[in-house]
Amino acid sequence: MNSALEDQLKSHYFWKFGFSKGGIMTSFDKVGAQRLLVSVKLFYVLLTLLLLKALMHNFSTHIGNNAIEPIWAIKFVSYFPQVYWSVVFLIASIISSFLCLLYTEVKWVRIVTFIAFFLYTSLENSNGKINHGDHLVLIALFCFQFLCLRKESAIKDVIYYSSCLFLILSTYFVGSLFKLKAGIFQLNHDASGIFTLSCMDNLLGYQFLYEKPTFLANILLSSSDIYGFVFYWIGILVEFFVIISFFKGKYLMYVGCLLIGLHTGIALLLDVQFYNNLIVLIPLFVLNPLYTKHKFYAFLK
């Protein structure tokens, strides 16, 4: 069964690139279910911690969080008694995520975790504005539902796991494409966009309309435009090129570090929180189990 699937993958127009030297598909027999299990388990550990932090630090916000503009997923809530649904979904997410740590191999626990977290984020995003902070977490939770995490299904798990990685990388890639598209549009309309030196100053001006700029933003605002311009373009280029690392396990590890750097830079500059992205980037990319020579897994062994 596995060898037939392997043959099919080797001749597949997309997956065949994963069989090149150091490719993510060359190692599924060595990677096995065990390494994937470690990575997935670590993801759920970090998710549980993140949700506990959300419960501790923003409890009053959750209590007062009534859906002003309910999005499709939580419209059913209006047919039920008025309780603090945000807290209900958050606690359900914490419990199910914690159960995932204990019973990672059990598929339905992962499915319940995805549903609980999805409902929680749906309610959190039902106040008129959609926050994209949990986007990568939702992608990972969705894809992890399909994993079997058993030795005999290692090759299938590698496909599901790497599909998750590709979806995440494509999110960055398409994000950069839309930045370029918007830049070209603004250029054609004589507006100041990403191709003008003052792009970062304009962005920071908008970001800190109401609040005090961060330390790094102050430095950039008070120095030459060229530094801000370079920072902005480094960000766009990182987003644009990360996708080419997809088939190589080793490069995925470096890309994970690069993306963490990108998010750290954005957080320091624009004062936006980025923990949600870290819980995906660390276990899936930095500690990428598809890279057979990864020192982390050698150390665990």
Place this chain on the structure above:
Amino acid sequence: MKLKITSFIFILLGTYWFLAFLGKKIGREIFPFFHWSLYAQIPNNPQSYHLEVIKINGDNLSKPMTFYGITKELLEFRRAEFLLRKAVTTKSDSDLLNVLHFLPECSESELFVMQANSKKTISFLSKYE
């Protein structure tokens, strides 16, 4: 069965991109299909949006209550700002109701827009009771 597994990535991507583009087309993001608009466009001459409660039960307040102050414990700042901006830009009743929902009963408020750098009011949009 095998075909489904190798195509999993394309089914996933196709569905994601289709719904994301659909969200872009209709001008309303279909959660959770993010349509890549985060910091895509560089804002030119940004404006800030404000709402101040000036009267409660017909009595003038000595110091107006700001929308951001009222919603401080209930909403993230960016979300509160987004609600105001949406109410001003769409001018739809439902978006306005989303803002008024937070205000004290029997209050009178002013919704206005200010220019970013000068902090000078450029338009008084409405008074609401």
